[in-house]
Amino acid sequence: MLQFLFKRFLQAVVVMLIISLLSFSIKDKLGDPLREMTGMSVSVEEREKLREQMGLNDPFLVQYGRFLKGAVQGDLGTSYFHKLPAMTVILKKLPATLELTFAASLIIIFLSIPLGVFAAIKPKHWFSKVIMAVSVIGISVPVFLTALALIYIFSVKLGWMPSFGRGEVVHVFGYWKTNFLTTDGIMHIIMPAIALSSIMLPLFIRLVRAEMLEELSSEYVKFARAKGLSPMKVYFKHALKNTMLPVITVGGVQIGIMVAYTILTESVFQWPGMGFMFLEAVNRSDIPLIVAYIMFVGFLFVVVNTIVDLLYGFINPTVNLFGKSK
Amino acid sequence: MLASYKLQHSFLFELHSTAMPLLTINNLTIEFPTRHETETAVDDVSLALNAGEILGLVGESGAGKSTIGNGIVQLLSKPGRVKTGEITLNGELISNLSDKAIQEIRGSRIGFIFQDPMTSLNPLFTIENQLVETITNCLGFSEKQAKTRAIELLDKVGIPEPEIRIKQYPHQFSGGMRQRVVIAIALSGEPELLIADEPTTALDVSVQDKILLLIKNLCTDLNVGCILVTHDMGVIANTTDRVAVLYQGKLVEVGTTKQVLSAPQHDYTKSLISAVPLASKRLDRFPLVEYIETVEKDLNQIDVSTHWLGQTQKYESVDKSMDNNKNDLLIIKDLNLSFITQNAFFKKNRRRIQATKNVNLTIKQGECFGLVGESGSGKSTIARMVAGLQQPDSGSIIYDGIELINNSNKKAVAEAHLELQMIFQNPYSSLNSQMKVADIIAEPILYHKLANKSEVTNIVGDLLDHVGLGRKSGIKYPHQFSGGQRQRISIARALASRPRLLICDEPTSALDVSVQAQVLNLLKDLQEELGLTLLFISHDLPVIRQMCDRVAIMKQGEILETADSEDFFEQPQHPYSQELLDLIPRFDHFVAR
Incomplete structure (x- = not known):
């Protein structure tokens, strides 16, 4: 276990170094931060002085070295716009994004597994055909279009749902305020979560269906039936657990991608999360914040994948993560 | 004929008169309707089984033996269905039960x-x-x-x-x-009834023996009836009380095991029994299952001495040297290879398994050299190293004077590898399903520029004729052929680069007895005509006896014994060889040939 985590840690360090180099190297291409910060009234001399003070005239490697030194100590720079450490800004926005991703994941898990399993068990049923047809549409329609359609139908026309913001939130601790404790908060999260899950859900339904179909034709399923087990037990105990192995692997990567997709969803719904913050940072050429965001999302990917690999090891006894002899 | 029919009839009569049979199958017909035609997998089969009795169902692939077993418990794969027929278990009709009711019978009864x-x-x-x-x-x-x-x-x-x-x-x-x-x-x-569908086919002989004994004892002790589905006549002879022979879904013969094996009535049974290779004596050719002989006869044979296939200088030199002294074609010295079974961060914690341990072999020009051993003994690993598919840790492989391992002269090694061709075990996965047969065979010729493009079509046609498929097969795809035919395609492909040493890795273990006989006879013919040398890998000792001039016995990566094949079968030197020979399921004692 320790050995596995140690190996993972080394891998993570390498991954983070590569991400930091990439994100840092594009910083000069994002526009001039001073123009955004100072406005028109500041003279060229003063700007030049400020530039020198901020170290923007130093060679790339010197700047990168300074950045790395700070990053090791947990300091990813100070946001030009917010005048706060970039990490603090991100951590303030993080709960909103995580809650949105969590809600979307719940929708995906609780819909994709039953629908996918149904489509696999009864492939010729009319409902299975509907599931498959709708899932093709779901994959092809972009997230922002789904989001706009939801707002148009449920907020503008029917007036059932709030169309923007987080609504009423309850403070838990630190920067964490939650949507899940008030009715208003839950009403506000439903549509963004549906929009965010709309592109992953069809993918997962199809994945669950394909894996389940394969497991159903396997020999041990036939043997389980020959043992006299009921069809429900054969499907949901024997076949489903094996189906979940590849689904978990893919799922780990997809959760990371979903965090990235929040940029679109959050900006359509004015959701005050990391994605929305990132878009604003790009508009303001708030380079430290952009770099910090990219680093942070990369870090999330590494953490989620490590957790998924651990989970996989617990479910699948043939995988020996911990190097212990059997 | 008539007398034995009476005997059989009286036997069935006896069954009915003494006690109610455990299982009866009456006029069972199972079919698989597809869009184009309805295939009848089991055709009007009637059988009976008593408690404590083991009934063998024997036949070649596609004979419907597994289908009967699955049909009894309604586990037929789609779109199979029972068309007509009644199945009773202890007098109770079970063939028309609902899904729920049959589910309660599965496992419990x-x-x-x-x-x-x-x-x-x-x-x-x-x-x-x-x-x-x-x-x-x-x-x-x-x-x-x-x-x-x-x-x-x-x-x-x-x-x-x-x-x-x-x-x-x-x-x-x-x-x-x-x-x-x-x-x-x-x-x-x-349960009252046990259905064993090829229970030992995937296992080694030594394990097979123990599992069959276990089934046999359990049936006697618990008074359980057993249907044993198998294609192996040796298993039938050693384990079953009665045997039913199936051919193309029809029951051709049923009777006590002794009676069916020693005095088979139906022509199919007779030829099937005579086609099983015997471990006890060597024949020149494998007897064919004449009943279903299908090889096309009038294909034009090629004269190897004038044909492209024989036009390599080396064949001439071979012919001269053949008579007086047999050269060593392949010499393997101290070959070692180990695989990591458990990886670890630190080198000392890694666990390794020694796949081959100081293997020494010499294969002479023109002989057939057999490599025998149980699964995991390292025989296929040796084949892969000789063919260059795997690098050994240490040791040397010398082919016709050329060192193949770590030789800096890459060109010489590549030329040597051209003369070493391999035939794989599974003809279903070793051919590219997206390519036409003619293209599969032409590929090595074109790649190595062994002939002009204009000649290739003709050469491929000749090869297909020569392996008994006919040149017209070239335009088809592999899935249009049966297992035996595909293995012929593999052989034609191997021949296309004009090899001198053919490595056959279990070439017939995925095939039926009748097809095995055809393929092995073809290999024997080719060996004679082209002066091929064969490295023949098999776990099937009777086949080894028929094919090979010399054999080596492997266990856990080591060669225990190398001997002339006849000596090995008559007087094995190593105790393990003796053990292997004793474990072959035999039915020779039933058969007077």
Whole structure:
């Protein structure tokens, strides 16, 4: 276990170094931060002085070295716009994004597994055909279009749902305020979560269906039936657990991608999360914040994948993560 | 003929008069309707089985023997269905039961054992979980009672330390042990009938022997009836009380095992029995199953001395040297290879398995050299290293004077590899399904520029004629051929680069007896005509005896004995060789040839 985590840690360090180099190297291409910060009234001399003070005239490697030194100590720079450490800004926005991703994941898990399993068990049923047809549409329609359609139908026309913001939130601790404790908060999260899950859900339904179909034709399923087990037990105990192995692997990567997709969803719904913050940072050429965001999302990917690999090891006894002899 | 019919009839009559048979199958017909035609897999079959009796169902692939077993418990794969017929278990009609009712019979009254123990257990659940769920389901025990029973069952099927082993997962058991677990699960519902579908086909001879003995003893002890589905005549002879022979879905013969094997009535049975290679004596050619002989006869044969196939200088030099002294074509010296079985961060913690241990071999020009051993003994690994598919850790392989391992002269090695061709075990996966047969065979010729493009079509046609498929087959795709035909395509492809040494890795173990005979005869003919040298790998000792001039016995990566094939079968030197020979399921004692 320790050995596995140690190996993972080394891998993570390498991954983070590569991400930091990439994100840092594009910083000069994002526009001039001073123009955004100072406005028109500041003279060229003063700007030049400020530039020198901020170290923007130093060679790339010197700047990168300074950045790395700070990053090791947990300091990813100070946001030009917010005048706060970039990490603090991100951590303030993080709960909103995580809650949105969590809600979307719940929708995906609780819909994709039953629908996918149904489509696999009864492939010729009319409902299975509907599931498959709708899932093709779901994959092809972009997230922002789904989001706009939801707002148009449920907020503008029917007036059932709030169309923007987080609504009423309850403070838990630190920067964490939650949507899940008030009715208003839950009403506000439903549509963004549906929009965010709309592109992953069809993918997962199809994945669950394909894996389940394969497991159903396997020999041990036939043997389980020959043992006299009921069809429900054969499907949901024997076949489903094996189906979940590849689904978990893919799922780990997809959760990371979903965090990235929040940029679109959050900006359509004015959701005050990391994605929305990132878009604003790009508009303001708030380079430290952009770099910090990219680093942070990369870090999330590494953490989620490590957790998924651990989970996989617990479910699948043939995988020996911990190097212990059997 | 008439007398024996009476005998058979009186036997059946006796069954009916003494006691009610455990299982009766009357006029069972099972069909598989497809869009184009309806295929009848089982055609009007009637059988009866008594408690405590083992009935063998024998036949070649596609004969419908497994279909009967699956049909009894309504586990036919789609779109199969029982068209007509009645099946009774202890006098009770079970062929028209609903899904729910037949589900209660499965496991509790009819136990099933499948062919491959590697795939019939769920890899994600412990043995305990899989046994207990069956016991609670079939017998209504509590979890605790079921666990005690599960341990008893594991003990009964011969698994040591059942209290510890029960907590383990299937991958922690060997193939033979897993099949024991499968048997324990099949028995856990205390069934009256056991259906064993090729229970030992995936296992080594030494394990097969133990598993068959176990099934036999359990049937006697528990008074359970057993249907044993197999294609292996040796298994039938050693295990079953009665045997039913199936051919193309029809029952051609049924009777006591002794009677059917020693005095077969039907022509198909006769030719099937005579086609089984015998370990006890060597014949020049493999007897064919004449009843279904289908090889096309009038294909134009090529004269090797003038044809492209024979036009390499080396063949001429071979012919001259053939008579007076046989040269050593392939010399293997101190070949070592180990695989990492458990990787670890630190080198000293890595575990390795020695796949080959100081292997020394010499194969002479023009001979057929047999390599025998159980699975995991390293025989295929040697073949892969000779063919250049795997690099050894140390040692040398010298082919016709050229060192193949770590030789800086890459060109010489590549030329040598051209003369070393391989035929793989599974003809279903070794041909590219997206390519036409003619393209598959032409590929090596074109790649190595062995002939002009204009000549290639003709050469490929000649090769196809020569292996008995006919040049017209070239435009088809591999899936349009049967297993035996595909193996002929593999042989033609191997011949296309004009090899001198053909490595055959279990070339017929995926094939039926009748097809095996055809393919092996073809290899023998080719060996004679082209002066080929064969490295023949097999676990099937009777086949080795028929094919090989010399043999080497392998166990756990080591060569225990190398001998002339006749000497080996008559007077094996090593105790392990003797053990292997004793374990061959024989039915010679029934047959007077």
